[in-house]
Amino acid sequence: MTTQQLTSEIRKKNSFLCIGLDVDLDKIPKHLLELEDPIFEFNKAIIQATHHLCVAYKPNTAFYEAYGLKGWKALQKTIEYLNDNYPEIFTIADAKRGDIGNTSTMYAKAFFEDLAFDSVTVAPYMGKDSIEPFLAFNNKHTIMLALTSNTGAFDFQTQKIDDKALYKHVLETSKQWENSERLMYVVGATKAEYFTDIRKIVPHSFLLVPGVGAQGGNLQDVCKYGMNDQVGLLINSSRGIIYASNDKDFASEAASKALQLQQEMEAVLLTLS
Numbered sequence: 001m002t003t004q005q006l007t008s009e010i011r012k013k014n015s016f017l018c019i020g021l022d023v024d025l026d027k028i029p030k031h032l033l034e035l036e037d038p039i040f041e042f043n044k045a046i047i048q049a050t051h052h053l054c055v056a057y058k059p060n061t062a063f064y065e066a067y068g069l070k071g072w073k074a075l076q077k078t079i080e081y082l083n084d085n086y087p088e089i090f091t092i093a094d095a096k097r098g099d100i101g102n103t104s105t106m107y108a109k110a111f112f113e114d115l116a117f118d119s120v121t122v123a124p125y126m127g128k129d130s131i132e133p134f135l136a137f138n139n140k141h142t143i144m145l146a147l148t149s150n151t152g153a154f155d156f157q158t159q160k161i162d163d164k165a166l167y168k169h170v171l172e173t174s175k176q177w178e179n180s181e182r183l184m185y186v187v188g189a190t191k192a193e194y195f196t197d198i199r200k201i202v203p204h205s206f207l208l209v210p211g212v213g214a215q216g217g218n219l220q221d222v223c224k225y226g227m228n229d230q231v232g233l234l235i236n237s238s239r240g241i242i243y244a245s246n247d248k249d250f251a252s253e254a255a256s257k258a259l260q261l262q263q264e265m266e267a268v269l270l271t272l273s
């Protein structure tokens with residue numbers, strides 16, 4: 001999917017919501033556990049109830065890998081279900097990969113070719129030759145950690161090298177890489193005060209912004225400082241939406257939470273047009 005297609009979907013739905021499919025068998029409704037593939041059934045119900053309110057889904061692969069083969073199969077069924085039924089929705093494999101070049105190529109093949117995701121998250125620590133293999137894939141997007149939502153972000157990412165914060169080096173340096181137009185960046189919603197500086201370095205890039213909902217980030221502040229004239233934001237909420245209820249009404253309750261966020265987004269978008 002191209003960024004133009006993503007932007008037009010955002011305009012059509014008046015939403016830049018990404019729903020995180022971080023499925024934990026201890027948190028989903030008990031009645032689903034009797035089914036053959038509870039993880040997939042949970043995802044399917046959430047997707048059916050929310051697809052008109054969001055433009056992206058982001059399964060975090062940890063929540064699937066934790067269940068071994070059956071988890072990986074559920075991930076595969078989920079992405080196939082999305083691609084077959086909602087090809088207009090942007091899909092993110094939140095895997096935070098990145099390794100020496102030939103290994104990164106294999107990671108990229110796993111998520112872009114075998115699983116056919118539109119994008120994958122990567123960590124920048126190993127540098128250019130660990131990320132360019134992902135960028136080589138046409139019509140795919142590589143979403144690199146810049147400034148993360150957790151408190152550990154201050155351990156390294158905001159530390160200064162040559163009087164400049166490391167996350168700024170990451171943003172500036174990555175812009176020089178081959179096919180860097182296929183890069184997007186992760187910036188945590190909990191760090192809204194940093195968005196102005198970030199937009200000075202990457203004015204046109206899409207930013208994936210996790211951390212609203214369960215982690216306490218503020219949607220209004222993120223929009224105020226992070227939005228560009230193409231919107232340029234995908235705001236993710238996982239637990240705050242998918243675990244709105246752990247009873248039989250879980251999907252409709254998730255849809256209510258998603259609707260609240262979508263309506264807030266629609267109000268913000270109205271002020272732009």
Ligand SMILES: O=C(O)c1cc(=O)[nH]c(=O)n1[C@@H]1O[C@H](COP(=O)(O)O)[C@@H](O)[C@H]1O
Nearest residue numbers: 060121148149186188210214215237238239
């Ligand atoms: O790359 C991510 O998506 C990510 C980066 C970051 O800085 N912080 C962060 O929370 N995430 C992911 O975003 C999701 C947030 O989930 P909730 O806090 O439940 O909304 C999880 O899948 C995290 O792994």
